[in-house]
Structures are given as structure tokens and as C-alpha cells.
Amino acid sequence: xxxxxxxxxxxxxxxxxxxxxxxxxxxxxxxxxxxxxxxxxxxxxxxxxxxxxxxxxxxxxxxxxxxxxxxxxxxxxxxxxxxxxxxxxxxxxxxxxxxxxxxxxxxxxxxxxxxxxxxxxxxxxxxxxxxxxxxxxxxxxxxxxxxxxxxxxxxxxxxxxxxxxxxxxxxxxxxxxxxxxxxxxxxxxxxxxxxxxxxxxxxxxxxxxxxxxxxxxxxxxxxxxxxxxxxxxxxxxxxxxxxxxxxxxxxxxxxxxxxxxxxxxxxxxxxxxxxxxxxxxxxxxxxxxxxxxxxxxxxxxxxxxxxxxxxxxxxxxxxxxxxxxxxxxxxxxxxxxxxxxxxxxxxxxxxxxxxxxxxxxx
Ligand SMILES: Cc1ncc(C[n+]2csc(CCOP(=O)(O)OP(=O)(O)O)c2C)c(N)n1
Numbered sequence: 001x002x003x004x005x006x007x008x009x010x011x012x013x014x015x016x017x018x019x020x021x022x023x024x025x026x027x028x029x030x031x032x033x034x035x036x037x038x039x040x041x042x043x044x045x046x047x048x049x050x051x052x053x054x055x056x057x058x059x060x061x062x063x064x065x066x067x068x069x070x071x072x073x074x075x076x077x078x079x080x081x082x083x084x085x086x087x088x089x090x091x092x093x094x095x096x097x098x099x100x101x102x103x104x105x106x107x108x109x110x111x112x113x114x115x116x117x118x119x120x121x122x123x124x125x126x127x128x129x130x131x132x133x134x135x136x137x138x139x140x141x142x143x144x145x146x147x148x149x150x151x152x153x154x155x156x157x158x159x160x161x162x163x164x165x166x167x168x169x170x171x172x173x174x175x176x177x178x179x180x181x182x183x184x185x186x187x188x189x190x191x192x193x194x195x196x197x198x199x200x201x202x203x204x205x206x207x208x209x210x211x212x213x214x215x216x217x218x219x220x221x222x223x224x225x226x227x228x229x230x231x232x233x234x235x236x237x238x239x240x241x242x243x244x245x246x247x248x249x250x251x252x253x254x255x256x257x258x259x260x261x262x263x264x265x266x267x268x269x270x271x272x273x274x275x276x277x278x279x280x281x282x283x284x285x286x287x288x289x290x291x292x293x294x295x296x297x298x299x300x301x302x303x304x305x306x307x308x309x310x311x312x313x314x315x316x317x318x319x320x321x322x323x324x325x326x327x328x329x330x331x332x333x334x335x336x337x338x339x340x341x342x343x344x345x346x347x348x349x350x351x352x353x354x355x356x357x358x359x360x361x362x
Contacts, residue, residue, distance in 0.1 A: 020086075020172065029172045029263045031084060031256045034249065038083075039308055042248045044317055045079035046296050049104035051321040052113040055329065056120050056135055057279060057287050064333060065120035067134045068283040071101035073276035074210055076295035077243070077251035081208075082108025084255055085176070086263075087143050091169035095144040095162035097155035097177040100136045101210065102148070105178070109143060113321070114328035123335040124342055131338040153183035156207065160195040163203035163268075172263040174204040182215020184229050193236040196268035204266045206258055207233075210245065212277040217285065230272035238268045245273030246295040 019030040032038060053072045059065035071078060082105040086094045098105060103116060118126040120135040128139045128147075139147035146162070149155060159177035166173050183189065189207075196203040209229050213220045220227065233240035239261060243254035251273060258269045276292035303309045 026170075026264075027172050029086070029260065031259070034252055036308055039249070039303065042079050042083065042252070043296075043299060043303060043309070043314065045082065045108040046075040046104065046248065046299065047317045048113065048321050049075045049079060049107045050296050051318065051325055052107060052116055053103060053279075055113070055117065055325040057283075059117065059120050059329070060283050060287065064329065065117075065135065066122060068120070068287055069100045069134070069281070070136045070279075071103045073212065073278040073292065073295065074101045074245065074273075075104040076248040076299065077208075077210075077245040077255070077273040077275065078102060078104025079108040080248050080252040080255055081105050081176070081178075084252075084259060085109055085143075086173055089142045089144060091162075091166050091173055092171050093144050093173045095146060095159070095166070095173075095175040097146055097159045097162075097175065098138060098148050099152070099155060099179050099183075099210075100148060100150070101180070102138070102178055103136055106138050106140065106145065111138075111140065112328075113325055114331060117325070117328050117332045118335065121332050121335075122337060123332060124338045125332075125335045130342060130346060153179050153186045153188045155179060156183070156192040157188040157195070159205050159207070160192055160203050163196065163205040164201075167201070167203055167266060174206060174259070174262045176206045176208070178208045178210060180215065181209055181211045181213065181220050181229055182218065182223065184209050184232070185215075185223055190232075193233060193238060193268070193270070197236045197238060202267045204262045205268045206262045207268065207270045209270065209272045211242075211272050211274045214277055214281065216281045228272065230270045233268075233270035236268075238270050240270040240272070242272040242274065245275035246293050246298060248295065248299055 021028045021030055050072060053070045056065065056068050056070055060068040087109055107113065115127050116135065119128050119133065122131040124131050129137060137148040137150065138145050155177050156179055159175045163175035166175060192207065196205050211227065211229060215223065228242060230240040230242050241254060244250050254271060258271045262269050278290055278292055278294060279287045280290060300314050303314065304311055
């Protein structure tokens with residue numbers, strides 16, 4: 001019998017949506033208050049993301065998946081960001097230009113862990129790439145999540161494109177782009193800052209740099225002359241800040257401040273989030289656990305010490321997501337792989353004459 005996902009399902013989970021107030025002039029963005037319930041929700045989302053990533057690594061080790069790259073260590077700021085996104089389709093909503101460590105963002109927005117497992121295995125049911133791309137390469141059109149590219153940092157220069165459209169459109173929607181510290185050494189990052197600050201053409205774009213001090217195996221200190229990469233924005237007179245990305249509460253407040261500015265001033269902002277890279281670069285470096293600060297463990301300690309939750313209650317969150325993920329894996333391994341007839345589906349190709357789609361040759 002086909003196993004079913006009968007546990008808590010994101011579709012039934014109320015997704016937290018920031019409030020918007022339409023005033024006589026322009027709409028205002030009112031972020032949710034970070035109360036006890038929201039602190040627990042943040043924890044839930046962080047565990048959801050970590051449990052998903054650890055399942056992906058197990059899939060890689062047990063032959064149920066292929067190459068792994070992902071976001072363990074980026075759950076704190078990622079979950080906060082996912083809960084603050086103005087989620088929807090079209091220029092009135094936020095556009096997301098993410099990178100391959102952004103699982104916490106899309107999971108906090110309400111995506112289903114099973115879909116990430118599908119991409120890890122490369123099944124035809126993978127909703128992001130139909131089994132074509134490797135894991136954590138999202139593409140979710142109804143939520144303005146543009147396809148994640150395996151080439152690093154190209155997303156920085158695409159973000160001003162959607163932000164340009166949003167500038168014309170008006171409202172409070174903005175473009176949010178994430179990337180790594182090594183990638184911010186590339187020209188795309190600087191071009192993006194330039195395009196976002198043309199006089200009279202400033203763009204509503206939030207640029208995040210995840211500073212984990214590594215680019216694959218290259219130490220950041222050997223490449224850039226400062227660990228405070230957000231200060232590069234000073235040269236473009238872009239407002240910027242740095243936050244402990246392992247702290248979900250600090251990250252929440254830093255993101256609220258940044259988003260408030262970008263949404264209402266309609267200008268760019270660069271935010272550096274310092275975070276860990278807990279399982280190394282990818283499966284190519286073994287995906288073994290490193291001894292770096294773990295944002296989930298740190299947050300759990302804090303929730304217990306501040307009497308927001310007990311150890312038992314927090315463990316139940318882990319049990320819930322781990323059970324859901326084991327059920328999800330049982331489903332995914334029964335699903336089909338792409339077949340010959342899928343090769344030319346969803347492919348943008350105009351053919352030799354440049355005027356139409358190519359029919360598959362029999
Ligand atoms: C344009 C481009 N250059 C090089 C690579 C190879 N590459 C993949 S990941 C990576 C390091 C990225 O480091 P960083 O931007 O700090 O992000 P992290 O992986 O540490 O999160 C490199 C050089 C690539 N994918 N694309």
C-alpha cells in the first residue's frame with residue numbers, strides 16, 4: 001500500500017503573514033510582534049529545516065539521493081526571513097533570489113519537506129526541476145521564488161531586475177537576494193550595488209551576505225581584506241548592517257529593520273549574517289559535522305532558560321518533523337524517475353529556426 005503523509009502538513013498550518021495597513025498615502029508594512037508563540041514558531045521552522053537537511057544527508061549516504069549541498073547552520077536567520085516575506089505572486093509581492101543554502105527560507109514560508117526530498121532523489125515528481133537539478137535548487141512561481149542557480153552569485157545581479165519592476169509598480173513589495181561571502185567577491189555583487197543606486201533610480205532590494213568564512217575549502221581571510229563584507233556597501237552609500245545569523249531573535253530584528261527600510265524608502269540595504277557551515281561545503285567534502293556553533297542548540301538552550309518551553313516540549317518538535325520526514329522518504333522512494341518523454345518538457349528552446357518549440361524526435 002502507498003504510505004501516506006498523515007502527519008502535520010504545511011497545507012493545514014496557518015502561515016504567518018505580516019499585516020499591511022492601507023493608509024491614505026501608501027500602504028505600510030506591519031511586521032508581526034515577536035511574542036512567545038512566534039518564538040516557538042521560529043524554533044519549529046528551524047527544526048523543520050535542520051531535520052530536512054539531515055534527512056538529505058542520510059539519503060546521500062544510503063543511495064537514495066545524489067549530490068548534497070544545503071543549509072545546516074543557516075536556519076536561524078533563514079527561518080526568520082521566511083516568516084517575514086510578503087509571500088505571493090507578481091510585483092506587489094516580494095521576489096526571492098535565493099542560493100543553495102536557503103532551505104530554511106522556503107520551509108519557513110510553508111513549503112513541504114517532501115518536495116526537497118524529491119529533488120534530492122531526482123524523481124519526476126520534483127516540483128522545482130522535475131528531476132533535472134540537484135537538491136536545494138528551488139523554483140516556486142506562485143511565491144516569486146525565481147530558480148536557484150548552481151552558479152554562485154548570479155542571483156545578486158538578477159535581483160535588481162525584479163526590483164526595477166517593483167520600483168515602477170510601487171507598493172511595499174521588494175526583492176530579496178541571498179548569497180555567500182566568497183561569492184560576494186565576484187563582480188556581480190558590485191554590479192548589483194551599482195544598479196541599485198543609480199541616482200533617481202534607487203531600487204528596493206535587500207542583499208544578504210551569509211558570512212560563514214569559507215568558499216568551498218578556501219578560507220575567507222585569504223581572499224577578502226575584511227570579514228565585514230557589508231561595509232563594501234559604504235562605497236555605494238547603501239545602508240548596511242551585520243548581525244549574528246546564529247541568533248534567530250537578533251536576526252529577526254535586523255531583518256525587520258532592513259525590510260522596513262527597503263519596503264518604505266524603496267532603497268537598497270545590505271545585511272551580513274554571520275553563520276556556521278555545520279556539515280562542510282557539500283557531499284564532495286564528506287558532509288561530516290563540524291564543531292561550529294549550532295543555532296538550533298543555542299536557541300533551545302535560550303528557550304528553556306527563559307521558560308518559553310521545556311526540554312520535553314522541544315523534543316516533541318524534533319519527533320514530529322523526524323516522523324514526517326521518514327514517512328516522506330517512504331513515499332519518495334516509490335515515485336518514478338524522469339523518462340524519455342519528459343526530456344523536452346518545460347524546456348525553453350526555440351529550435352533551429354528560432355521561431356518555435358522543437359518536437360521530440362522519435
Ligand atoms: C560562477 C561560479 N564560480 C564558481 C563556482 C564553484 N563554487 C561553488 S560553491 C563555491 C563557493 C561559494 O562560497 P560562498 O559564496 O562563500 O558560499 P558558501 O558555499 O560558503 O555558502 C564555488 C566557488 C560556481 N558554482 N559558480
